[in-house]
Every structure is written in C-alpha cells, then in structure tokens.
Amino acid sequence: MSSHAAVLDTRRRVETPEGVELDLAVAGPVSRASAWLIDSLIRTAVWFAVSVALVPMGPAGQGIALVAFFLLGWGYPVLFELVNRGATPGKSLLGLEVVHDDGTPVRLSASVVRNLLRAVDALPVAYAFGLTACVLSRDFKRLGDLAAGTVVVYSGKVRARRVTAEAPPLPPPVPLTAEERRAVMDFAERAVHLSPERAEELAACAEPLAGRGRDAVLRLAGMAAWLSGRR
Amino acid sequence: MSREEFVRRNGPVWDAFERQVARLEGPAKRRDRTLSLAATEAAPDLAEFDRRYRAVCRHLVLARRRLYGADLEERLNDLARRGHRHLYGRRPGTWAAIGRFVARDFPEAVRAQWKLVLAAIVLFYGPYAAAIAWIAPEPDRIHLLLDSGTVSQLEEMYDPASGHYGKERESDSDLRMFGFYVFNNVGLAFRTFAGGILLGVGSAFFLAFNGLYLGSATAYLLGIGFGTPFLSFTAGHGAFELTAIVLAGAAGLRLGLPLVSPGRKTRGEAMLEAAREAVTIVYGVAGMLVLAAFVEAFWSPRSSVPPEGKYAVGAALWILTIGYFLFAGRRRAA
Secondary structure (H helix, E strand, O other), rough: OOOOOOOOEEEEEEOOOOOEEEEEEOOOOHHHHHHHHHHHHHHHHHHHHHHHHHHHHHHHHHHHHHHHHHHHHHHHHHHHHHOOOOOOHHHHHHEEEEEEEEOOOHHHHHHHHHHHHHHHOOOOOOOOHHHHHHHHHOOOHHHHHHHOOOOEOOOOOOOOOOOOOOOOOOOOOOOOHHHHHHHHHHHHHHHOOHHHHHHHHHHHHHHHOOOOOHHHHHHHHHHHHHHOOOO | HHHHHHHHHHHHHHHHHHHHHHHHHOOOOHHHHHOHHHHHHHHHHHHHHHHHHHHHHHHHHHHHHOOOOHHHHHHHHHHHHHHHHHHOOOOOOHHHHHHHHHHHHHHHHHHHHHHHHHHHHHHHHHHHHHHHHHOOOHHHHHOOOOHHHHHHHHHHHHHOOOOOOOOOOOOOHHHHHHHHHHHHHHHHHHHHHHHHHOOOOHHHHHHHHHHHHHHHHHHHHOOOOOOHHHHHHHHHHHHHHHHHHHHHHHHHHHHHHHHHHOOOOOOOHHHHHHHHHHHHHHHHHHHHHHHHHHHHHHHOOOOOOOOOHHHHHHHHHHHHHHHHHOOOOOOOOO
16 A cells, blocks of 8 residues: 555564563653643642741751752652552653563652663753654653653553544454555544545545545445444 | 453453552552552462463453454553553662662772763863963963852852851851751752753763862962861862762753764664663762861861861872772682
8 A cells, every 4th residue: 555664653562471562652851841740749849848938947957958959850750660560650640651662660769860861861952852862762762761660551441532534343354464554544534624625635545445535435444443443 | 342341341350440449559558559468468369469460461351352342452552551550660678778878889880881981080170170271371361251149159158267167166056057068069060960961961061060160269269268168178088079060960860861872773772871871970969068068167167176186087098989980899819
C-alpha cells in the first residue's frame, strides 16, 4: 500500500525476557510540563510552610530550614520516584510515571542522575534545554532522561476515551498488515472531524479495500469497528 | 479459534491475574506489595503469579497475530505491563549496601576514573596556583578579579582585629551555618556534576572558576596578613571540601565524555554506562560535603582551639582523605 517509513506514533515497543513486545505510551512535553507545574506549586507550598514554621525559631530553625530547602529542591522528585512507583504527585495526577527504557520501574541511580541533570535541563530559562531535547528526541526524552536511560510513560491508570465513527462491524476482505490496520482505525477516528467530502476523498485512497464514495467511508468505519473488537 | 472462544477460555486466568496485580499495586501492607518468599507463603495463590504472567504474555502474542481486536490487545498489553513491572522491579538498597559503598564502591569508582580525576585536579588547582602566583606579590591585583563588595566581605570575615574573631559563636548559629553550607556547597557540587553533560565544558568551567576564586582569596588574605584566621578556619574542612569539588568535576567530565568519544559503543549505551559510574562518585561527593559542612559549622570556628591544633587536624584529615582514595577497598590479589 504505502511506501513511507514507520508510522509516527508515540508508542515505544519494548521486548521482555519472555519474548513478548510490550507497548509503552510515551508522554509528551505538554503533559510533562503540566505535571512539573503542579509539583512546583506543591513545593512552593511546602517551602512556605517550612519558612513560616522554622525561620522565626532563630538561627537553629533557619539551619534546619536550609537543610529542608536543600532536600526539597534536589530530593523531592527522587523520593517520590522511588517510593511512589516512579511518579511525583504532579505526574501521578496526570497519569504519568518514570520507567527505565526496558519498562522496569525506575531505580535509585537513574532517578538521581535524571533529577540532578535538571540543573542543566532548566537552562537557560524555564527548562528551555530540556524542552528542546524533549521535542527533538524520539521518545520525548530530556537531557536527564537521555543520560539516565529513562522515559516518561502513561501508566494506564488514566485512560482517554476514543471517539470513532459508528458503523456496523465488517471484517476486512483480506488480511491487513499492522500498519494498514492502524491506518484504517485512525481513519475511523479522524472521520468524525472531517467533512463528508474530505472523508470520501481519503477513503478513496483505499479503493481496493473499500470501493468509492459514501459507502467506502462506512465500510472503512465498519472494518475499524471489527478490528477494534466489536463483532 | 474465534475471538469469543478465546476470551471465554482464558478470561478467568486474566481476571485472576488482574486481581493479583491489583493487590500488589494497592495500598496493602509492605509485605503484600512485593513478590517475596514471605508473601508467597502468606498468600499461596501468589505462587501462581509467574505462571499466569507467562500465560498472559502468550495470549497477548496470539491476540496480536490472530487480529482479535485492538481492545483485547490493549487489555492484555496493560496486564502484561503491570505484571512485568512487579516481576522485574528491584527493591531499594539496605544499610549493608551503604557500608559497602563507603568501604569499597566509592574509592573504587574514584580510582577507576583516575585519568579524569587528574584532569579535574589540573583544571581546579591550575587556576588556583596561577591566582596565587599572580596575586601574592601584589595583593591589590585581586580587585581585577573580584568586586570590592566580595573583597571587603573576605576582609571582614578573617580580620584578626575584628570583634567577632575570638568570640565563641552560639550553637544555634552553628546549626544555621551547617544548613547554609549543605544548601550551598552540595548544590554547587551537583551543578558542577550536571554541567558535565554539556560535553564536559560546564564542569571544566566550574572547576576553573572556583579554583581561580579560592586561589585568589587565599593569596589575598595571606598577602594582607590575615593568614592565620583564614588558614586556621579552613584547615579543618578544606580536605573534604576541595576534594569533593574536584571529584564532582571529574564525575561531570565522565558524564560528558561519551558524547565526545563513545568508543566502540553507541552514544546512548556509552551514556548509560558513564552515568552509572559518575553517579556513584556523586553519592560520595554529597556525603563528603555533608561531613565538610559539619566540620565547617561546628569545628572550624572554634576559637578555643589554637591555630597549631587546627593545622594539625587539617593535615591529618588531608592524609586521611588521600590515603582513603588511594588505599581503601583494594582487594588483595588472590
């Protein structure tokens, strides 16, 4: 059918020792930035509480407060990544988690490396280096992730609802490759937002499979329904 | 086999596995959250975990091959991923690991990077020595390097005639300074390390900059006759702090090296290996700086100890530090 390279997707295939390939859904810069914002708010609140409680207690309190600020700055992400299954509170709220490249939960060394390197990712301002690396890398990795061999994925606890075109299920007349199956299902999702003429135009690309015209759109939607499990 | 038949036959296994995984993930007692022998004895059905996990993996492959539908693939993929996480996630280290780290892993890691440590020493002490050589004959030259605010701050801190020299500080203030030193110095070391990812340039820059600053401050204070207060204050913690800065720089260089020269590996693989080696050193650096902060906050300002005593302790700590990195953790040849 098509000759272009692999489909652009945010899924990362990882082979396990059992010989199975698992799909990890990689998280992009927007959700990661949102998680970071939430974490920043939490950290600011804790910083404020510690300041108010300890600083008036004289120099000893200030010393303890300084140690607390140090731990809050450098240790907050590491602690949660180790104890809370790779997710700081901000990441947890957005359904994200940090795992190694092979899908295993993040361990101490990797967590330390990726979080110490925030010092560089945050340069020159507002995580510019980190965002650039994220956008340029195949798995949305920032510099810390690249060095530590980790990746931020969706943990599957928060699941998006998918809206597709409705049609009675129809088995494809011929076996389809994975790429072709994905294309048909993507079309059914996309068709909801397209004008009827445009949908027909796109459906005509798969003429050997579904014919032409209005029926083609319905047939493709039906095949998508069958492929996604409705029988 | 049709999809319905497949689901009907294997559904019970998947449901049972899902329950097990949910229990392992849930807010249960710590003992229940890990797949250990103890947990298996407490809940015998956990012994089935590996068998069911392999079954789920098998079914996932079949569902993909036979095109049973994306929703089924997703469900099985999800189950397999959660099971994979529990089977292959390792537990954090214990106290014994910390002991082993101090006794063996840390000095070994430093010795393994001896070339980069030497480079870091040159990058730090080179500018340090150059600053001393340049400022010692003409102390006023320091104004070309540092602004007058910093210079007068240095003078005020170490002036033997000033009021606070000779008075004991309250222990409350000591604690505040301890907190400050931890916040400031460990953060500095972390940034020196992190700078290494910029092809090592960040770390090199930090090392040279700090070497220059410390060298010129030292030369200036010695040149205007404030040597005794300054040296007796810094003698105690100098060994730990200066060595830690150098090691942080070396760790940063180790991090940046694979980007420049990955050897026979891909950059990604070389990066992973470098990060692992470098971070071992960073743990030790953090520990050393916390110790240095203790010494700097609670021992160094003690004016009840005469300068000779401070120098003796300082020299002893230097010998201890160098000896530690040269000899600690060396295994005897079999």
